[in-house]
Amino acid sequence: MLLEKKQQDKEEPSTRNRKALIGGLALALLLLAGGLILFFRTASPPPPPAVVEQETAIGIVDLERVSKEHEAYGQLTELLAQRETLVLEIGRFSALTAAINPPDLKEAPFQMAAVQKDLQKKRALEQELARERRRALAAWEEETNPEFLARKKAVEDEYQNRLVNIEMKLDNRKAMGLSDNETAVLADELGRLRRERGEKLEALFAAREAEIRAKIAALAAQDKTRIPQTNTAEEAARQRAEAERRNSEALAARLQSLEMKEILRRKKDALEAKDEEIRIIREHIRKDIEAKAAKLALVHRVAMILVKETVGQEEASLAPAMSFPVIAPGSVDLTDELIAELKK
Numbered sequence: 001m002l003l004e005k006k007q008q009d010k011e012e013p014s015t016r017n018r019k020a021l022i023g024g025l026a027l028a029l030l031l032l033a034g035g036l037i038l039f040f041r042t043a044s045p046p047p048p049p050a051v052v053e054q055e056t057a058i059g060i061v062d063l064e065r066v067s068k069e070h071e072a073y074g075q076l077t078e079l080l081a082q083r084e085t086l087v088l089e090i091g092r093f094s095a096l097t098a099a100i101n102p103p104d105l106k107e108a109p110f111q112m113a114a115v116q117k118d119l120q121k122k123r124a125l126e127q128e129l130a131r132e133r134r135r136a137l138a139a140w141e142e143e144t145n146p147e148f149l150a151r152k153k154a155v156e157d158e159y160q161n162r163l164v165n166i167e168m169k170l171d172n173r174k175a176m177g178l179s180d181n182e183t184a185v186l187a188d189e190l191g192r193l194r195r196e197r198g199e200k201l202e203a204l205f206a207a208r209e210a211e212i213r214a215k216i217a218a219l220a221a222q223d224k225t226r227i228p229q230t231n232t233a234e235e236a237a238r239q240r241a242e243a244e245r246r247n248s249e250a251l252a253a254r255l256q257s258l259e260m261k262e263i264l265r266r267k268k269d270a271l272e273a274k275d276e277e278i279r280i281i282r283e284h285i286r287k288d289i290e291a292k293a294a295k296l297a298l299v300h301r302v303a304m305i306l307v308k309e310t311v312g313q314e315e316a317s318l319a320p321a322m323s324f325p326v327i328a329p330g331s332v333d334l335t336d337e338l339i340a341e342l343k344k
Contacts, residue, residue: 010297059297059305062335066289069339076281084272093264129223133216140215148208155204159197166190210239292341305334 067073166186167177172181293305 056316057302059302059334060308060331062308079278083274090267133219155200177234
């Protein structure tokens with residue numbers, strides 16, 4: 001027991017020393033942390049970052065003058081003139097093609113219409129000729145009727161007296177004391193004379209009718225020469241020749257139309273190619289000007305280059321979107337320098 005107590009007495013001083021050392025270190029750390037906090041709280045804030053002064057100058061370029069000084073501007077002008085010529089030629093050939101290219105119509109309706117028209121003309125002519133024949137026949141009858149009536153009267157007069165005498169005897173046979181045999185003879189004679197007169201008059205009227213028919217036939221034959229004959233070989237040959245002529249003209253017109261269409265197609269292709277050439281030249285001029293302008297912007301430390309004037313209609317596509325007059329105090333006109341750069 002005494003031995004253990006002696007050992008404990010030896011260990012207590014060393015333990016107390018370690019605890020004191022640890023406590024001192026902890027206190028030092030606390031003091032250090034407090035000092036740092038106090039330092040950062042009382043220190044002045046850092047200065048703001050320096051502002052870099054930006055480029056504020058504006059460059060002005062007269063794009064119309066610059067474009068005209070470009071080496072490719074002459075070529076562009078020539079191409080635009082050629083394009084205008086192509087546009088005019090295309091308009092002219094389009095009008096010619098429309099004029100010589102008739103619509104494709106079917107022939108059958110026109111043939112039927114032609115036949116109907118021919119029939120109408122013939123019918124109208126025949127009606128007019130018939131009226132003329134009636135007038136001519138009436139005039140002829142009026143002219144020859146007195147002679148016919150005279151011949152008719154001569155026949156009637158030839159038998160009139162004898163017929164009247166026999167009829168009077170028969171009517172007065174009793175007063176005249178005629179026998180039956182004598183009466184029968186007179187009656188037979190009366191019948192014979194009447195039949196003979198009737199036959200002569202009938203022959204006379206038949207002759208008159210024959211004369212009238214002959215006159216009508218003569219007038220009709222005369223009118224036939226005035227009616228065009230469409231069924232003859234000559235008319236058929238004429239129609240065939242006319243059809244061949246129309247076909248030849250139609251073929252020539254069709255060939256001419258095809259030639260015009262081919263020329264028009266080539267002109268339109270040439271216009272498309274010309275537009276592509278113009279686009280390429282304009283793009284070349286625009287990119288060249290942009291490159292030279294960017295170089296001058298770096299040299300003069302300008303932040304922006306604006307277009308001073310709007311170019312003409314042909315060169316309008318060369319100008320950027322801001323193509324309007326610009327008034328900017330303190331701006332730098334780079335037109336002459338840009339022209340000089342293009343000429344290098």
